[in-house]
Amino acid sequence: MPELRKDPVVGRWVIISTERSRRPTSFVPVTHEKKKHFCPFCAGNEDRTPPEVFAYRPGGGAPNGPGWSVRVVPNKFPALQIEGTLDRRGEGLYDKMNGIGAHEVVIETPEHDKDFADLPVEHIEQILNAYRERAMDLHRDRRLRYVLIFKNHGAGAGATLEHPHTQLIATPIVPKILQEELDGARRYFELKERCVFCDIVQQETAENEGRRVVSTSERFVVVEPFAPRFPFETWILPRQHDASFPVLTDIGELRDLAVTLKDTLQRLNRALDRPPFNFVIHTAPVSEGESEYYHWHLEITPTLTRVAGFEIGSGFHINPTPPEDAAQYLREVAVEA
Amino acid sequence: MPELRKDPVVGRWVIISTERSRRPTSFVPVTHEKKKHFCPFCAGNEDRTPPEVFAYRPGGGAPNGPGWSVRVVPNKFPALQIEGTLDRRGEGLYDKMNGIGAHEVVIETPEHDKDFADLPVEHIEQILNAYRERAMDLHRDRRLRYVLIFKNHGAGAGATLEHPHTQLIATPIVPKILQEELDGARRYFELKERCVFCDIVQQETAENEGRRVVSTSERFVVVEPFAPRFPFETWILPRQHDASFPVLTDIGELRDLAVTLKDTLQRLNRALDRPPFNFVIHTAPVSEGESEYYHWHLEITPTLTRVAGFEIGSGFHINPTPPEDAAQYLREVAVEA
Numbered sequence: 001m002p003e004l005r006k007d008p009v010v011g012r013w014v015i016i017s018t019e020r021s022r023r024p025t026s027f028v029p030v031t032h033e034k035k036k037h038f039c040p041f042c043a044g045n046e047d048r049t050p051p052e053v054f055a056y057r058p059g060g061g062a063p064n065g066p067g068w069s070v071r072v073v074p075n076k077f078p079a080l081q082i083e084g085t086l087d088r089r090g091e092g093l094y095d096k097m098n099g100i101g102a103h104e105v106v107i108e109t110p111e112h113d114k115d116f117a118d119l120p121v122e123h124i125e126q127i128l129n130a131y132r133e134r135a136m137d138l139h140r141d142r143r144l145r146y147v148l149i150f151k152n153h154g155a156g157a158g159a160t161l162e163h164p165h166t167q168l169i170a171t172p173i174v175p176k177i178l179q180e181e182l183d184g185a186r187r188y189f190e191l192k193e194r195c196v197f198c199d200i201v202q203q204e205t206a207e208n209e210g211r212r213v214v215s216t217s218e219r220f221v222v223v224e225p226f227a228p229r230f231p232f233e234t235w236i237l238p239r240q241h242d243a244s245f246p247v248l249t250d251i252g253e254l255r256d257l258a259v260t261l262k263d264t265l266q267r268l269n270r271a272l273d274r275p276p277f278n279f280v281i282h283t284a285p286v287s288e289g290e291s292e293y294y295h296w297h298l299e300i301t302p303t304l305t306r307v308a309g310f311e312i313g314s315g316f317h318i319n320p321t322p323p324e325d326a327a328q329y330l331r332e333v334a335v336e337a
Numbered sequence: 338m339p340e341l342r343k344d345p346v347v348g349r350w351v352i353i354s355t356e357r358s359r360r361p362t363s364f365v366p367v368t369h370e371k372k373k374h375f376c377p378f379c380a381g382n383e384d385r386t387p388p389e390v391f392a393y394r395p396g397g398g399a400p401n402g403p404g405w406s407v408r409v410v411p412n413k414f415p416a417l418q419i420e421g422t423l424d425r426r427g428e429g430l431y432d433k434m435n436g437i438g439a440h441e442v443v444i445e446t447p448e449h450d451k452d453f454a455d456l457p458v459e460h461i462e463q464i465l466n467a468y469r470e471r472a473m474d475l476h477r478d479r480r481l482r483y484v485l486i487f488k489n490h491g492a493g494a495g496a497t498l499e500h501p502h503t504q505l506i507a508t509p510i511v512p513k514i515l516q517e518e519l520d521g522a523r524r525y526f527e528l529k530e531r532c533v534f535c536d537i538v539q540q541e542t543a544e545n546e547g548r549r550v551v552s553t554s555e556r557f558v559v560v561e562p563f564a565p566r567f568p569f570e571t572w573i574l575p576r577q578h579d580a581s582f583p584v585l586t587d588i589g590e591l592r593d594l595a596v597t598l599k600d601t602l603q604r605l606n607r608a609l610d611r612p613p614f615n616f617v618i619h620t621a622p623v624s625e626g627e628s629e630y631y632h633w634h635l636e637i638t639p640t641l642t643r644v645a646g647f648e649i650g651s652g653f654h655i656n657p658t659p660p661e662d663a664a665q666y667l668r669e670v671a672v673e674a
Contacts, residue, residue: 003659005564008525009533010517014564015655079655092540093533094563148653150646158645169647176652180347188345196346196430203429226431227342227351278646299650307644308495309487309615310506313636315513316485318352318416322340 002080002099004173013173015099017079040076041163043110049073053104054133056126070126071107072134072168078103079169086143086172102138102170106130112163115274116153117265124258131166131281132254135246138170139286146174146285147246154276157303174285181282182294189293197295200226201237212323214330215263219256222264224323224330231305231321232272234330236260236298243284243291261298268302270333275302339417339436341510350510352436354416377413378500380447386410390441391470393463407463408444409471409505415440416506423480423509439475439507443467449500452611453490454602461595468503468618469591472583475507476623483511483622484583491613494640511622518619519631526630534632537563538574549660551667552600556593559601561660561667568642568658569609571667573597573635580621580628598635605639607670612639 003016040048046064054072061067074082080101088097108116108127116124135147151166152159174182188196204213204223214222214234221237236257242248268275283296311317340353377385383401391409398404411419417438425434445453445464453461472484488503489496511519525533541550541560551559551571558574573594579585605612620633648654 007562007564008537009521010514011521012564012566013653014566015653016564016659017655017657018659091563093536094540148647148651150650152646156643158643158647167647171653177347178651180652184346184348199430200345203431225344226428227344227349227353229349229351278649280646280650282650301646301649306493306495307649309489309617309638310485310495310504312615312638312644313487313617313619314485314515315517316350316352316508318354320354322353322355 001084004097004099004171006095008093008095012176015079017099039112039161039163041105041107041161041165042112043068046071049105050076053137054130056130066110068110069123070109070130072130073105073107075103075105075167080171097172100143100172102141102144102168104134104168106134106166106168108164108166114164115269116151116164117262117269119262121255121258121262124262125255127166128254128258128261131168132246132248134168135283138168139246141170143172144170145287146171146178147283148175148178149245149281149283151279153278154303156276157278159276178282178285182284182288182291185293185295195241195293195295197237197297198241201239212327214267214327215260217256217260219250219253220260222260224327226323228319228323228326229311229317230301231319232268232275232302232326232330233319233323234264234268234300234302234326236264236300238296241292241295243294243296244289245281245283245296247289257298264300264330267330267333268300271329272302272304275304277302338421341434341436341508343432345430345432349513352416354436376449376498376500378442378444378498378502379449380405383408386442387413390474391467393467403447405447406460407446407467409467410442410444412440412442412504417508434509437480437509439478439481439505441471441505443471443503443505445501445503451501452606453488453501454599454606456599458592458595458599461599462592464503465591465595465598468505469583469585471505472620475505476583478507480509481507482624483508483515484620485512485515486582486618486620488616489613490615491640493613494615496613515619515622519621519625519628522630522632532578532630532632534574534634535578538576549664551604551664552597554593554597556587556590557597559597561664563660565656565660565663566648566654567638568656569605569612569639569663569667570656570660571601571605571637571639571663573601573637575633578629578632580631580633581626582618582620582633584626594635601637601667604667604670605637608666609639609641612641614639 002018004013006013043066050073052071052073055068056070057067059067080099080103082102084098084100086097086100131149138147147170149168185196201221212224225235279300281298284291284294339355341350343350380403387410389408389410392405393407394404396404417436417440419439421435421437423434423437468486475484484507486505522533538558549561562572616637618635621628621631
């Protein structure tokens with residue numbers, strides 16, 4: 001059983017993943033070579049993953065067989081385990097609990113060599129909808145407080161499998177950065193009676209501004225944030241206030257998000273020669289889906305620089321690319337229609 | 338002039354380092370090859386660095402000439418700039434200030450190919466003393482609130498120069514993780530009227546414990562922390578309560594720290610085949626040097642796994658190696674006398 005443990009000083013929970021326990025000799029350098037290995041995510045290998053929990057099958061067909069366009073399966077080596085009770089307990093001055101949660105994989109396409117950014121908009125919309133469906137379902141589990149949706153693209157960004165996929169990890173605690181955003185947004189709301197993200201959207205798109213804007217659509221604004229940790233860190237912010245990504249009701253929003261996300265990833269690909277990247281959806285936790293002060297959004301971080309001792313040890317980041325410069329590059333780069 | 342900018346939601350300051358501004362094309366992959374380039378840190382090249390601010394010259398000799406064992410120089414490409422005023426100001430809802438601070442390099446040895454862990458104890462003690470001397474001096478600048486001392490060892494840990502060196506960055510704000518530690522330690526003290534780090538030392542070394550202890554000496558305890566973010570994350574904790582590293586008065590403490598640090602790095606080298614690593618000294622800020630609740634310590638993080646989207650986007654870490662296992666490996670590994 002994996003274990004959740006809390007640092008007694010800063011209150012940061014970590015997952016000690018005993019199921020994946022690694023000895024010193026097992027830390028081999030990550031290789032960037034294209035592997036010709038067997039891939040459990042490819043079409044035809046459906047029996048080599050745990051049984052699917054969700055799928056799109058445009059032409060019909062039985063579960064766990066071929067014919068799918070997007071398929072969601074439990075992770076075969078989950079960081080957290082779905083069965084059991086939370087069992088919060090102490091160990092002297094320390095706090096821990098069982099590693100209860102869910103860990104699922106959204107297989108984005110049956111094709112091994114496709115890139116997310118090159119998929120048709122309709123297909124990306126299906127993937128986004130799969131995120132929502134799974135997040136909604138996991139939200140029903142009262143033990144779980146957060147569903148984190150994130151994608152690692154490329155070995156340099158931590159992807160261990162090449163086949164395009166996104167991961168969902170549902171946790172019994174609210175992850176640290178999300179809790180900080182919730183706390184910060186709440187403090188801002190108490191002071192101003194306005195959502196800080198709504199204010200960001202307004203300021204960035206004001207008439208005399210736009211220096212950090214990459215693109216805009218009917219429903220979204222794509223910006224380089226004012227204080228980015230990483231070069232070309234890029235946020236997709238909905239114009240309309242909505243705390244939760246999974247409970248979106250406006251169906252046009254998902255289509256617009258698919259268009260916007262594809263366009264943004266293509267700009268990054270062109271400006272930075274197809275960099276490794278991560279994206280994460282930041283959304284309100286299960287219990288605060290109607291929050292006035294929180295505002296869901298998507299954060300993309302290309303992997304261009306190495307996080308070193310300074311950042312790890314202090315949480316302080318040095319970013320060599322002003323966001324105004326990055327936004328200009330991303331605005332100017334030609335993108336296919 | 339570099340700029341410090343604050344994220345309006347989570348309150349995280351970042352350095353936008355305009356002096357080092359990088360265009361999209363300049364993000365080349367880091368190479369791990371041994372370079373045969375000219376090295377400005379090697380003996381004989383003293384005129385190729387900015388003039389030194391501190392040095393040990395056991396055999397005498399003039400500043401900025403040969404004969405030194407440890408030498409401290411300003412960074413030629415500093416992340417922060419020493420001249421100017423802080424000039425805190427707003428930009429709509431955002432906050433920023435001038436990038437005032439200091440950025441120095443401790444050149445640990447004249448020899449290019451020496452490893453920190455292989456230096457004699459007396460030499461390591463000189464290096465540690467150079468940290469203290471420079472930190473004490475920088476503390477006198479009223480604009481600066483924190484002096485961060487950190488080392489990147491190996492390209493995999495973010496070192497861009499091969500020659501053994503440590504960096505000091507003095508900042509006009511307290512870096513995020515340090516502020517979190519200070520806040521957390523203060524809350525613990527308010528509740529218990531005891532220092533949380535003192536309690537950790539006591540619990541880890543109690544009679545029925547010791548599962549996370551790597552080694553002990555008269556003045557230090559080396560442990561794998563209860564909730565480590567990374568495999569083989571290792572902390573060196575002073576047994577005696579002292580908030581600040583630079584203001585240590587017990588001179589035996591530096592010698593013992595040199596012995597302990599050398600021993601710990603050698604254990605990591607043997608267990609993990611000379612991994613890239615970072616270490617950071619966590620100490621109270623300038624203004625809280627006498628704090629009852631904070632307790633300086635040194636954190637070592639070998640670079641074994643890649644920080645991916647999950648960690649970057651959530652602050653939540655999955656660690657595949659329980660600290661009890663890591664401590665056992667490090668206890669058992671044979672270390673030269």
